[in-house]
Amino acid sequence: MQPAMYGYMRLAASGDDEDESASIRRELATHAGREGFTLERVFVERLGADEESAFFTLVDALKTTEIKHVIVPSLWHFARLPGLQAAMRDHIEREIGARLWVVQGVKTP
Numbered sequence: 001m002q003p004a005m006y007g008y009m010r011l012a013a014s015g016d017d018e019d020e021s022a023s024i025r026r027e028l029a030t031h032a033g034r035e036g037f038t039l040e041r042v043f044v045e046r047l048g049a050d051e052e053s054a055f056f057t058l059v060d061a062l063k064t065t066e067i068k069h070v071i072v073p074s075l076w077h078f079a080r081l082p083g084l085q086a087a088m089r090d091h092i093e094r095e096i097g098a099r100l101w102v103v104q105g106v107k108t109p
Contacts (some may be wrong), residue, residue, distance in 0.1 A: 005032050005069035005101070007042035008058055010077040028071050031103050040067060045077075055088065062096050074104035 007028040011021060021044060029039040041061070045054040055078075062068065070092055072078065078088040092098050 002033075002036055002038045003069070004040035004067050005037040005071055006058060006061060006067055007032070007039055007071050008045070008054065008077060009042060009073055010045040010047060010054075012047050024073055027073060027103060031101070032071055035101065037069060037071075039071070059091070059096065062092070062098050068096075068098040069101060070098055071101040071103065073102075075102060076104075 007025070009021070009024050009028075025039075025042055028042060032039040043054040043058040043061075058070065062070070075082075075085040075089065078085045089100055092100050
């Protein structure tokens with residue numbers, strides 16, 4: 001049985017993001033499988049949406065489950081500012097002890 005990992009993505013809050021969301025989910029699942037994991041759940045942050053932060057929900061899940069791997073399409077999905085990207089990455093890797101996998105820049109066969 002393959003170990004599980006979580007996914008995380010950030011989307012603009014619009015009514016037309018289902019195609020984009022499905023495409024990103026497929027990409028994350030494909031990459032997770034290639035690395036020997038099963039994509040357990042994808043946390044979706046919707047910019048401008050009035051709902052609980054998906055990042056905080058992801059952090060809570062990492063703290064309360066055995067899953068310690070997170071895959072993202074790119075660091076942009078954390079934030080646009082490099083400093084904030086680094087802070088979010090550090091929080092996941094150093095404070096929680098999980099491993100972050102970044103798909104961007106990975107060549108596919």
